[in-house]
Amino acid sequence: MKIFLGDKLVDEKDAVVSVFDHGLLYGDGVFEGIRAYNGRVFLLDEHIERLYDSAQAIALKIPMTRKQMKQAVVDTCKANEISDGYIRLVVTRGKGTLGLNPYLCDKAEVIIIAAKIQLYPQELYDNGLKIVTVGTIRNHPEAINPRIKSLNYLNNVIAKIEAINAGCMECLMLNHKGEVAEASGDNIFAVKNGVITTPPSTCGALEGLTRNKVMELAREAGYEMREAPMARYDLYVADEVFLTGTAAEIISVVDVDKREIGGGKPGEITRKLAELYHQAARSEGTPIE
Ligand SMILES: Cc1ncc(COP(=O)(O)O)c(CNc2cccc(C(=O)O)c2)c1O
Numbered sequence: 001m002k003i004f005l006g007d008k009l010v011d012e013k014d015a016v017v018s019v020f021d022h023g024l025l026y027g028d029g030v031f032e033g034i035r036a037y038n039g040r041v042f043l044l045d046e047h048i049e050r051l052y053d054s055a056q057a058i059a060l061k062i063p064m065t066r067k068q069m070k071q072a073v074v075d076t077c078k079a080n081e082i083s084d085g086y087i088r089l090v091v092t093r094g095k096g097t098l099g100l101n102p103y104l105c106d107k108a109e110v111i112i113i114a115a116k117i118q119l120y121p122q123e124l125y126d127n128g129l130k131i132v133t134v135g136t137i138r139n140h141p142e143a144i145n146p147r148i149k150s151l152n153y154l155n156n157v158i159a160k161i162e163a164i165n166a167g168c169m170e171c172l173m174l175n176h177k178g179e180v181a182e183a184s185g186d187n188i189f190a191v192k193n194g195v196i197t198t199p200p201s202t203c204g205a206l207e208g209l210t211r212n213k214v215m216e217l218a219r220e221a222g223y224e225m226r227e228a229p230m231a232r233y234d235l236y237v238a239d240e241v242f243l244t245g246t247a248a249e250i251i252s253v254v255d256v257d258k259r260e261i262g263g264g265k266p267g268e269i270t271r272k273l274a275e276l277y278h279q280a281a282r283s284e285g286t287p288i289e
Pocket of ligand 1: 033156182183184185186187205206207208209210211244245246247
């Protein structure tokens with residue numbers, strides 16, 4: 001496997017970073033999870049824009065232009081003959097001292113891994129997920145804003161641990177006001193009487209690119225698509241609930257805190273949106289050439 005490291009492609013065995021890298025020592029850095037479908041990188045411009053916004057938000061200077069970064073993603077896919085795959089793009093603060101001071105780090109470290117996709121079991125899409133509300137709330141926006149896709153994922157990891165300990169694969173995280181935020185690694189939507197609602201990212205969620213694409217597809221298909229703060233009640237009484245994310249794509253939720261949703265099976269609007277999403281994913285995107 002070839003890894004893009006620093007400013008060039010290297011063999012996997014040579015892809016090493018310093019133990020003094022602040023991405024490792026402090027989770028100081030940003031990242032993107034991107035997918036390639038049918039020889040095209042999907043939503044590449046949007047992912048790169050969010051990467052640079054996240055970097056800007058933590059005062060991290062990426063030593064490459066957006067254009068160079070996009071090309072590096074495409075080149076890494078090409079070097080690994082990826083047509084359908086998952087790309088992890090990481091930018092750390094770089095090698096520094098054992099102290100916290102980011103200004104003592106030499107230069108941001110860029111890492112791009114393009115790998116075969118590890119799909120979720122088909123059974124989960126066919127039957128839907130059960131999720132549970134966890135006690136760990138989503139980071140307060142004035143602490144680490146959840147809109148920053150940073151390497152600081154302990155908030156999400158702890159939530160995931162609580163979900164698994166409760167016998168669920170995913171969880172519902174609330175924000176500091178007790179409103180619905182998102183899952184540990186996906187955005188959440190509810191459908192009620194044909195109206196589709198998702199929390200605004202200001203409610204403690206990452207502004208997901210799959211979320212945004214699904215909103216666009218829903219509106220184009222003529223559905224009423226709203227962004228509004230939600231309570232757990234709105235999920236409990238929904239006709240359909242689903243999650244969205246680059247890795248998961250669109251996956252039904254059929255049980256929230258032991259409240260059965262939609263008769264315990266994936267909903268019709270969820271299925272329709274998943275179909276529209278897959279059509280878009282396989283026909284749009286930046287060619288890997
Ligand atoms: C907290 C959070 N919220 C929503 C999403 C969905 O965003 P996109 O639609 O842009 O992908 C994410 C991203 N989802 C994500 C990121 C990293 C790992 C995993 C995993 O499931 O292993 C999932 C995420 O990490």
